[in-house]
Amino acid sequence: MWPTAASATCSLSRTLSLGQIGSSCKSVSGIGGLSSSSGDVSMLASSSSSLNSSSGLASFGVGQVRDSRASKKRFLKCKALKIEGPPPRIEPVASASSEKAAEADKTTPAVDGAAVPSPSTAESQEAKIARRAADWRRVEKLKETGTLHKGRVDACNSGGILVRINGLQSFLPFSQLNSARLTKDGVTRTSAEVGKELVGELITVKVIECNEEERRLIVSEKQAVLVESVQQIKEGDVYEGKVNSVTEYGAFVDLKFPDGSYPVSGLVHVSELSWDPVPFPRDFIQEEQIVKVKVVQVDREKLKLALSIKQLQADPLLETLDTLMPVEPLETTPGSDAEMIEIPLPGLEQIVAFMLEEEGITKVTLGRQALERRVVSQDLEIWLSNVPVEDGKFTLLARAGRQVQEVHLETSLDRDGIKAAVQRVTGRVP
Numbered sequence: 001m002w003p004t005a006a007s008a009t010c011s012l013s014r015t016l017s018l019g020q021i022g023s024s025c026k027s028v029s030g031i032g033g034l035s036s037s038s039g040d041v042s043m044l045a046s047s048s049s050s051l052n053s054s055s056g057l058a059s060f061g062v063g064q065v066r067d068s069r070a071s072k073k074r075f076l077k078c079k080a081l082k083i084e085g086p087p088p089r090i091e092p093v094a095s096a097s098s099e100k101a102a103e104a105d106k107t108t109p110a111v112d113g114a115a116v117p118s119p120s121t122a123e124s125q126e127a128k129i130a131r132r133a134a135d136w137r138r139v140e141k142l143k144e145t146g147t148l149h150k151g152r153v154d155a156c157n158s159g160g161i162l163v164r165i166n167g168l169q170s171f172l173p174f175s176q177l178n179s180a181r182l183t184k185d186g187v188t189r190t191s192a193e194v195g196k197e198l199v200g201e202l203i204t205v206k207v208i209e210c211n212e213e214e215r216r217l218i219v220s221e222k223q224a225v226l227v228e229s230v231q232q233i234k235e236g237d238v239y240e241g242k243v244n245s246v247t248e249y250g251a252f253v254d255l256k257f258p259d260g261s262y263p264v265s266g267l268v269h270v271s272e273l274s275w276d277p278v279p280f281p282r283d284f285i286q287e288e289q290i291v292k293v294k295v296v297q298v299d300r301e302k303l304k305l306a307l308s309i310k311q312l313q314a315d316p317l318l319e320t321l322d323t324l325m326p327v328e329p330l331e332t333t334p335g336s337d338a339e340m341i342e343i344p345l346p347g348l349e350q351i352v353a354f355m356l357e358e359e360g361i362t363k364v365t366l367g368r369q370a371l372e373r374r375v376v377s378q379d380l381e382i383w384l385s386n387v388p389v390e391d392g393k394f395t396l397l398a399r400a401g402r403q404v405q406e407v408h409l410e411t412s413l414d415r416d417g418i419k420a421a422v423q424r425v426t427g428r429v430p
Contacts, residue, residue, distance in 0.1 A: 135167040136212045143207040148224050150202050156195035163205060168217055172205060176220035180261045204228075226303050229257070229264040233305065235295055238312065241265075243289045251285050253293055253307055266305030268293060274310050276375070285309075345400045347380045347429060352407070354428055358421040360413040367395070367406030375402055380429075382407070382422050384415065394418055 142149055142165075151163040151170065160173040174191035181194045206227060209218035233255075241253035242262065250269040254262035270281050278284045285291070297306035348366070355364045380400040394415070396407040411418060 131167070136210075138166045139168060139170075139207060139217060140210050140212075143210045146206065146227065148204050148206055148227060149219075150204050151219070153195075153198045153201050153203060156192070156199055158192070161195045161198060163203065163219055165205070165207070165217070165219065170205070170207070170217040170219045172219050172221060176208075176218075176222050178221045178225050178263075180225075180263065223303070225263050229255075230298065230300055230303055230305070233264070233295055233298055235298055237295045239293055239295070241291055241293050241307075243285055243287050243291060246282050246285060246287055248281065251281060253291060255293070255305075264305065266293070266295070266307040268307045268309055272296070272306075272308035272310055275313065343403070345380055345398050345403055345405055348398050348405065348407075351380070351382065351398070351425055351429060354425040355407075355409070355421065358425065360417060361409055361411045361421060363408075363410035365408045367408050369403065369405045371402045372399070372404055382426055384419055384422070389413075389415055389418070396422065 141147075149165055151165045154162045154164050154169060156162070160171055160176070163170045163172050174195065177191060177194060182189055182191065203221055204224045205219040205221050206223040207217070208220045208223060209216060211217075239255040241255050244252040244254050244265055246252075248270075250267050250273070252265050252267055254265045256262055268285075270278055273281060273284055291309055292312055293307040293309055294311045295305060296308045296311065299305070352364045352366070355361055378401055380398060383397045383399060384394075389411075392410055392412060394409045394411060396409065396418075398405045398407050409418065413421065
């Protein structure tokens with residue numbers, strides 16, 4: 001056992017003389033109760049020389065010895081201590097973790113100073129990379145095909161919610177939430193409140209942006225609801241709707257579904273607002289107005305709907321005088337409708353003369369007059385009525401302003417032949 005600091009204080013400098021050793025020992029004896037006999041002194045000198053030469057310990061001055069509190073018994077023990085050679089080297093005790101590290105060093109070589117993963121670690125890393133790449137391929141396929149996917153909401157932050165899709169985490173901005181979620185029991189809620197409630201829930205989404213290089217994956221619940229809703233709509237269906245916005249080219253109307261929601265909107269083009277000309281749509285229809293619309297076109301690829309308001313009303317150009325003529329004759333008073341009916345349509349007599357010049361038309365006579373509910377055209381126009389040709393007789397309708405008058409033909413032409421003759425005649429009238 002290597003000497004302790006207490007026993008080391010017994011060693012004296014080999015440069016001291018015997019007299020100095022004796023005086024030092026007397027001082028030590030006075031402190032520690034040691035004997036100062038010559039035998040003890042000689043023994044002390046020899047042991048001091050032996051200790052200093054073999055152990056290499058630092059010399060202690062007299063002042064240092066004076067501070068020692070070693071007992072006589074402990075001091076005398078130093079005489080019998082025999083130390084040969086340098087102090088033993090202390091080897092650290094290897095722990096379990098260090099043994100594992102050493103074993104790993106043996107099995108995992110280093111290249112350019114960097115540790116190389118073991119074969120099992122490298123294999124698992126490659127499998128993870130391959131699995132992640134496969135996840136991105138599946139998500140890209142969802143975007144290409146427009147297929148909807150159910151994902152679980154992992155978390156909610158200040159901008160939206162995080163949705164797990166095929167092992168990848170996607171982002172759904174609050175603007176892409178289903179707007180129907182913002183109202184519950186008649187109470188309007190914030191997007192953040194809705195997002196927190198959805199954590200842990202499964203929702204149906206559509207992938208709208210996918211970029212593996214930038215690790216960017218954006219999904220939309222609003223688009224998913226739109227896809228599901230459009231799949232239920234067919235051309236010719238009639239819906240009640242609420243006007244969402246009005247522009248110079250028409251009005252956007254939200255369709256009301258049986259459950260009371262308004263999941264999809266379509267455009268009523270300005271030409272489909274009314275049979276009459278509509279120069280300014282805002283003068284004809286207003287936002288929040290409830291209207292009836294007819295679905296005239298469904299684009300399932302682009303998720304667009306074309307709607308019409310006027311097609312739910314009868315086309316005035318297809319009306320006959322049977323629907324326009326009053327049941328009872330009108331009284332003729334200055335400025336009344338009856339007085340207006342008696343005014344001949346300007347240019348109609350010239351058209352009748354040109355019609356008689358057409359081959360296949362043998363007789364032209366004017367019939368009843370009436371006033372329409374709306375102005376169809378300020379100029380004189382000739383329209384084919386919806387009455388078919390019967391026994392060589394056919395009826396045209398002459399229109400100007402609100403006035404309309406029957407023009408009866410006797411002809412051998414069919415309807416298409418009569419239409420071509422009317423086009424030639426109207427082209428001759430200045």
